[in-house]
Amino acid sequence: MAAYIIADVTVTNPEQMAKYREWSTKAMQEHGAEVLVRGGEFEVLEGPWTPSRLVLLGFKDRAAAKAFYDSETYQHAKSLRLEAGVMRMVVVDGI
Secondary structure (H helix, E strand, O other), X not given: OOEXXXXXXXXXXXXXXXXXXXXXXXXHHHOOOEEEEEOOOOOOOOOOOOOOEEEEEXXXXXXHHHHHHHOHHHHHHHHHHOOOEEEEEEEEEOO
């Protein structure tokens, strides 16, 4: 069953976030992530949620999504992001 990682990112340090994006992109490529949304314009239709920047990644299954997240490459990316912004991230099973 497909799985998706959904992230809402608030960038506080664009230069440092660029370093994160470089490494997170490497991790996506290593783990076969399909980039469905990465930034882009959005419109809130209901509720009080006002995301800053949305990212949606598709994976063949939850195990693949978790392997991406737990990978050495992504963990390095994550360490670079710590002073670059705030990340809210979930993994969800598709149908």
